[in-house]
Amino acid sequence: GVLFQNDYIDTLKIARKLLHEDLKRYRLKDLADHYHIDYSHAHRAVNDCEITHIVYEMMMEDIFNNFGT
Incomplete structure (x- = not known):
């Protein structure tokens, strides 16, 4: 997941749906x-x-391109 100012975004949930x-x-x-994305230094x-952020x-x-804002 990604943390934004005390808010946690679960990239796994997004990936499963997207x-x-x-x-x-x-x-x-x-x-x-x-x-x-280069995963060799994971x-x-x-x-x-950094990989999670990218x-x-x-x-x-992908979401914006496929579904708009």
Whole structure:
């Protein structure tokens, strides 16, 4: 998930609704692969946070492109 000023956004819930036709699993690696994000430096706290943030931004872009604001 992503934390924004004490608000927690669950990227897993978003991914399940948004990508249910494209993915069977929703691990961070699966989401990074789907969005062609480098996952080679994962499993370090800062890197996982950066990957999660990029995944979140990509999902929001998909939502806006597919459903509007």
